[in-house]
Amino acid sequence: MSAALQATVRAYRAELVKLQRPGVALSMAAVTLLTVLPTVLAIVLADDTFTPPSPGQPGLSISIPQLETAQGLVLGFRGGTTFIGLLVFVLFTVSMTAEFSQGTVRSLFLKEPRRLSWLVGRLGIMLWTVAIALFLALVLSLVASTVLAAVRDIDTGEWWTATALGEVATAYLNALLAAAFFAIAGTALGIALRSTTAALVVGIAWTFPLEHIVQDSWGTATSVLPGLVFDAVGRGGVPDASYTPALLAGLGYAVAALVFASVSLRRRDVTA
Amino acid sequence: MTAATTIRTGQVTGPPAIDVRGLTKRYGRRTVVQNLDITVPAGVVAGFVGPNGAGKTTTLRMLLGLVRPTAGDGTVLGEPLRAPEDFLPRCGALIEGPALYPGLSGRRNLHSLAVLAGQDPAIADDVLDQVGLAGRADDAYRTYSLGMKQRLGIGAALLSDPDLLVLDEPTNGLDPAGIRQMRDLVRSLAEAPPGERHRARTVLVSSHLLAEIEQICDWLIVLEKGRLAYQGPTASFMASSGSRVELRPESPDALGMLADLVAGLGLPCERAGDRVLVEIRPATGTDPAGDARPAPEPALAAVNRAAHANGITLVEMTWRQASLEDRYRDLVEVTAGGAQ
Numbered sequence: 044m045s046a047a048l049q050a051t052v053r054a055y056r057a058e059l060v061k062l063q064r065p066g067v068a069l070s071m072a073a074v075t076l077l078t079v080l081p082t083v084l085a086i087v088l089a090d091d092t093f094t095p096p097s098p099g100q101p102g103l104s105i106s107i108p109q110l111e112t113a114q115g116l117v118l119g120f121r122g123g124t125t126f127i128g129l130l131v132f133v134l135f136t137v138s139m140t141a142e143f144s145q146g147t148v149r150s151l152f153l154k155e156p157r158r159l160s161w162l163v164g165r166l167g168i169m170l171w172t173v174a175i176a177l178f179l180a181l182v183l184s185l186v187a188s189t190v191l192a193a194v195r196d197i198d199t200g201e202w203w204t205a206t207a208l209g210e211v212a213t214a215y216l217n218a219l220l221a222a223a224f225f226a227i228a229g230t231a232l233g234i235a236l237r238s239t240t241a242a243l244v245v246g247i248a249w250t251f252p253l254e255h256i257v258q259d260s261w262g263t264a265t266s267v268l269p270g271l272v273f274d275a276v277g278r279g280g281v282p283d284a285s286y287t288p289a290l291l292a293g294l295g296y297a298v299a300a301l302v303f304a305s306v307s308l309r310r311r312d313v314t315a
Numbered sequence: 316m317t318a319a320t321t322i323r324t325g326q327v328t329g330p331p332a333i334d335v336r337g338l339t340k341r342y343g344r345r346t347v348v349q350n351l352d353i354t355v356p357a358g359v360v361a362g363f364v365g366p367n368g369a370g371k372t373t374t375l376r377m378l379l380g381l382v383r384p385t386a387g388d389g390t391v392l393g394e395p396l397r398a399p400e401d402f403l404p405r406c407g408a409l410i411e412g413p414a415l416y417p418g419l420s421g422r423r424n425l426h427s428l429a430v431l432a433g434q435d436p437a438i439a440d441d442v443l444d445q446v447g448l449a450g451r452a453d454d455a456y457r458t459y460s461l462g463m464k465q466r467l468g469i470g471a472a473l474l475s476d477p478d479l480l481v482l483d484e485p486t487n488g489l490d491p492a493g494i495r496q497m498r499d500l501v502r503s504l505a506e507a508p509p510g511e512r513h514r515a516r517t518v519l520v521s522s523h524l525l526a527e528i529e530q531i532c533d534w535l536i537v538l539e540k541g542r543l544a545y546q547g548p549t550a551s552f553m554a555s556s557g558s559r560v561e562l563r564p565e566s567p568d569a570l571g572m573l574a575d576l577v578a579g580l581g582l583p584c585e586r587a588g589d590r591v592l593v594e595i596r597p598a599t600g601t602d603p604a605g606d607a608r609p610a611p612e613p614a615l616a617a618v619n620r621a622a623h624a625n626g627i628t629l630v631e632m633t634w635r636q637a638s639l640e641d642r643y644r645d646l647v648e649v650t651a652g653g654a655q
């Protein structure tokens with residue numbers, strides 16, 4: 044095994060030790076809740092008016108006929124991916140800026156000067172954690188859907204078919220992909236700015252108002268601007284940005300962010 | 316003579332622990348460290364002193380791969396300065412205060428760092444014992460006092476049982492007992508472990524506590540405004556300033572005559588109050604590696620004899636050895652005037 048790979052494994056395991064703290068459990072709970080909440084709202088608030096099912100429909104305006112399709116099982120979970128994406132973005136940004144503001148990055152680099160290996164190992168274990176949290180969220184969302192469907196007398200005949208379970212798997216993978224994209228973007232932003240306040244101001248101003256203002260006057264933005272693209276991937280494609288182009292654009296952004304983060308981390312002085 | 320002046324350099328042969336040439340760091344247009352040549356022999360306890368802002372921390376960061384030098388090259392533990400992955404596993408360092416995770420316990424903090432460095436995490440417990448934190452090991456770092464945090468930071472540096480230990484102001488926030496423990500710790504580290512006589516542990520410690528440095532360091536590096544002001548054995552540094560003898564005659568009327576007598580012996584002196592102050596200058600051509608401080612006894616004896624022969628009775632004769640602080644003040648503070 045090469046020295047760099049060994050360093051990556053060590054970083055991964057060291058980060059795993061760090062993850063066993065209350066804050067991480069809280070964050071995982073938040074991810075889970077943010078997914079279950081849209082599920083509950085979607086089913087509780089669903090009305091009888093028929094709107095043709097479309098995967099890109101904003102999560103909360105769902106009709107009962109939509110819920111009774113094969114996609115119905117996973118509609119609630121899918122509706123939560125936007126929130127999850129933003130939460131993951133903020134969590135990854137802040138956890139990176141905290142390494143700089145607490146000065147822990149210098150303690151780390153004194154033990155492991157292979158900075159890229161550290162970054163990869165750290166991202167690896169953190170994304171694993173996100174995958175687990177998302178899986179828990181998915182399971183909870185499915186349970187909540189089943190219970191609420193029974194309460195609301197929704198016909199779930201289509202739900203436990205192979206097609207529906209395929210939809211569930213796809214929805215999970217897309218949510219995970221989007222979360223990974225947001226995680227990488229947040230990490231890169233944190234490495235670039237190093238300050239929690241600055242990174243949050245820039246990150247949130249960009250993903251919330253800025254992208255959406257641009258989107259209002261320029262529809263193509265949905266398939267161009269990173270935050271919107273990641274979100275489109277998470278929802279399995281939206282009317283303004285179909286899945287495959289969004290996935291490719293998202294991958295492009297993620298790779299660019301990773302390259303930028305690596306170069307910045309490697310070259311810049313650690314004065315924290 | 317202090318214990319530290321028994322120089323250990325002679326015992327350990329081999330390449331220096333640190334050997335860098337032309338080390339320079341510029342931030343924008345400001346040159347923070349300028350053309351520094353530093354050699355720290357293996358096996359010494361080296362003190363690194365200089366006023367605030369002199370560039371000590373920046374230099375240490377460059378030596379440990381945290382900050383990229385603008386210019387300069389060299390070796391640390393025999394490995395190239397620019398390849399920190401080759402020497403950092405054998406180093407331990409605390410730079411500019413401890414930096415650990417507030418939400419993690421002391422033990423888990425060390426555990427994680429040990430895993431990162433590829434060590435057995437069980438080492439964390441030994442180290443916690445060593446720095447006196449065993450009783451609080453499971454409390455969150457956030458709840459530690461300033462000195463406890465500092466101790467844990469030192470613990471983190473000790474994890475790797477380092478060949479080179481770099482400590483940047485390790486006594487910050489420590490109580491007197493902590494400072495004494497720090498001193499003992501550094502001394503014990505510098506001694507070769509039993510059965511490993513060949514192994515030279517080197518300590519480089521920056522501090523503003525000059526009395527501490529004087530006690531524990533046998534090698535000294537003085538930095539001033541980013542430039543090297545002195546480098547070499549601590550003893551030679553102090554020797555170059557000599558010492559002072561204060562003479563008090565029984566009768567103040569004899570002061571003038573006493574001063575003339577001392578001057579007649581070729582010793583520079585001045586009158587101050589009811590005393591005559593005599594400078595004992597360092598002998599020329601002293602051995603730079605040894606304890607070159609001038610012995611005052613021959614001069615004292617000559618003065619006493621001359622006074623006695625001339626009917627002057629001395630009621631006090633005090634030898635004041637120049638401290639590191641005196642010498643440091645001569646060298647640095649007069650010109651630097653503190654941080655710039």
Ligand SMILES: Nc1ncnc2c1ncn2[C@@H]1O[C@H](COP(=O)(O)OP(=O)(O)OP(=O)(O)O)[C@@H](O)[C@H]1O
Nearest residue numbers: 314342345347365366367368369370371372373374
């Ligand atoms: N990241 C940075 N950007 C710009 N200037 C810096 C940076 N880091 C340090 N400096 C400057 O470098 C000089 C030396 O700083 P350094 O921290 O090395 O001093 P020091 O000798 O450790 O001082 P102290 O005794 O106060 O710890 C200072 O003038 C400081 O302002």
Ligand SMILES: [Mg+2]
Nearest residue numbers: 371372411483
């Ligand atoms: Mg400093």
